[in-house]
Amino acid sequence: MKILLFVLLLLSFPLMAKDTIVFGVHSTTAPLEWRDNGVDQGFHVELIGQIGLLLDKDIVVRRKTFQKLLTDIHQPDTDIDVIAVVSPTNVRRRLTQSDPIYATHAKAYTLQGKDFIDDWSDLAGKRVAVKNEAFVDVFLAGQPQDFTQVTVDLYETGFQMLISGEVDVVLAENFVARRLQPKYPSVRSASDALIFGAFTFVSNPKNAEQLRQINDALRQLKISGEYDRLVNKWFGMGREKVDITSTQQKMLLLSIVISIISAIGMLYTFSVSRNLKYRSEALVLELQQRKEAENKISLLSQQFQAVLDGIPHGMTIYDNNMQCLWSNDNNELLTNSQFKSLDGAEFTLSERVLAVIKNQKSMIADMGYLAQYWQVQIHPIADNQAVVILEENTEQQHLRRANDEASRLASLGELSAGIAHEINNPTGIIIHSIALFAEAMKDLQPAAEYYQQQNPFWLIAGLESKAAVAEMVHSTEVIEESAKRISRIVNDLKRYALPHLSSHHQATNLNEVVNVALRLTSNQLKRFQVELSLAEPSPIINGDAQQLHQVMINLIQNACNAIESGSGIITISTYSDKKAAYISISDNGSGMDSATLKRITEPFFTTRRSHGGSGLGLSVCSRILKEHHGEMKISSTLNQGSQFVLMFSLINEELKLATSIERSNSAESNQ
Incomplete structure (x- = not known):
């Protein structure tokens, strides 16, 4: 009986140990260890709290500096029982460690604009800041280095030295660096993970039994799913739970009971039979659990394979x-x-x-x-x-190129509008001045004739006065006409470059649309013979003149590209019937085959890709015609030419009359 009491006393000894665990915390690193409104919280703090509940012990959180915690944990008489630190995956600390708690890594950080660090060789010759006794420092201990290691007390000190130019690189743990980077925006991540590590609970060897209890509790939290809940709470992710260790713990407990009963020699047969019964039940339960786990894993594997097979890439x-x-x-x-x-x-x-x-x-x-x-x-x-x-990503590439082309065209439009404005001012001065010269020549002509009679040998610019005066009158007329032509082209260009408003449709003269387009493309058309036939009176439609200019310019340019210089004929005409108004533009160029004709209005389709064509011109024209409720009919024969006919609805008579009056008033105001 005394022996039994002694054995029971030994078993209850762990329960009589101190009922408090002092947990040392050294940082304010969210989401691991931090303080909000004076309350200690974070993954490590909440995890050790759950362990305390399982062990029926109170948890006291005590904050100290990192160096103080490391110094204290090495002292047998320390007031700190356990701390959470990072250890490299391939290096163990001299202190007693628990199972891994959570994985992390360290990588290189540099200033913005500096070179990336692809591997350890890129650190050669650089000054590298390493936190003293951190897991990076533990990993580097005893290893050959091609760089100069600068020891700092905190990762934040390393960031400050990096900004001040005292070091070139900081090797920092991921969670700490993520917290510091918003405070130091000039510091950026410059490498992939260089060192992998894991958080573990660490204690002085004298507390090995206590750490064993903590480790057992940690495993139980992982089995029960509480660990996954904490991971999901603080990191947003968890892991699968397969309970394959509970049976082993039960077996161990039963083995201890059997050993005690065997040692005291009491109820041997009964204990053995009960043990066999429990063991049989446990084995059956274990087999059942393993089958369920295998079924779940098999189902998960099939689902994962189905997801992979269904990925479109x-x-x-x-x-x-x-x-x-x-x-x-x-x-x-x-x-x-x-x-x-x-x-x-x-x-x-x-x-x-x-x-x-x-x-x-x-x-x-x-x-x-x-x-x-x-x-x-x-x-x-x-x-x-x-x-x-x-x-x-063919479509993305085409869209990117189309966007670049649209940006260039928009810039060109803005530039054209600015140039037109700059040209218009001196052109107006020329027109105003040449009008004065023309009036002056009328008044000077009698004086010149009189002076010629008095001095028969008088010459003006090497010409007789009569011929010279006639030449000057002709020159003023040519200058005035040329300046007015410049002014018309500039005004057309300014109207073409105006911002487009899709709802700004009004009465539009089709003949004027054609004339503006011809003036804007006159430089290209001078190499070809242009046959023009415009209906009188001009057909009037409801539309946006600027957009219609764009359509006509595009069709004229396409016709120029389709025929050879010197031998081409471009025919443009306007006409109407009772229901519709038409613009026709035809050429005797290379024409198109049936395959090209079917795709001619598709976005990005072009036969002139090698000459810089974007394949958007006719697509944009088609869109503009749809907005005007119009149609475009295309007919083409290979090596004979093409014809484009644009059809629009005629405007009603009241709006046509209002437009005519408005144009008359505008002409009078211009005069």
């Missing part, structure tokens, strides 16, 4: 021997000789994949195949493995 996984481990695509395009970079460089799949696996750095490249565009992404996913993702 090609995905392939290779190892370092270029063996295809998995794919949802046939991969023929990746090895096609026509599959090249946009700059024409050859693409060798094996070289790119092996480089990504070796450097552990992703690669993204835009590629071309015939008339298509593709994007290739290669990412390292595991030891000696990489995933290749192939995505077609």
